[in-house]
Amino acid sequence: MSLSPPQRRVLRAFLLVVDLTEPLQSELAESHRISLGDMFAVRVLARLGEVPVSRYGAELGLARSTITNLVDRLERAGLVARVASPDDRRVTLVRLTVAGQEATESVARFSESDVARRLFALDESDQLALAEILERVLEGDEPDGTGPSDAAGESALASATAVAATPESAR
Secondary structure, eight states: OOOOHHHHHHHHHHHHHHHHTHHHHHHHHHHHSOOHHHHHHHHHHHHHOSEEHHHHHHHHTOOHHHHHHHHHHHHHTTSEEEEEOSSOTTOEEEEEOHHHHHHHTOTHHHHTSHHHHHHHHSOHHHHHHHHHHHHHHHHTTOTTSOOOOHHHHHHHHHHHHHHHHSOGGGO
16 A cells, blocks of 8 residues: 555654653553553543442443453552452452552653653644544544543553554564
């Protein structure tokens, strides 16, 4: 497939922007042993509180096996814990650990990152235009045309950052 000059330009610019997240990815991997996408999943759990694993997966728009793998990964990193529901022994709840709460409180890491600095340096109208364009890109995946939910947006970000974190040699 041959790309037109505008298509090449947009793909090149997108990949270069994704590359800007690499230092933040590295810092998260070093300090919390998780990816940027995983950090967003941790922040969603902080918002939800202690919930059944199935509800957590639904909030992130993840299939059962995918949420199980995510919770396994976050549990190994010491950021979440599984607990039995006191009301229904068949239900497993997931909650943040103290380390998970501390990780969510390190929001300064995001706002002080190079990618945030560059985005926030844009004037407000450019920030809004960029957000609108990116939201339209995300809407392309919605079968009902309603646009992405917050959970879908966080899930998409998790997926995109996972790809961005993959070394080029493995892509």
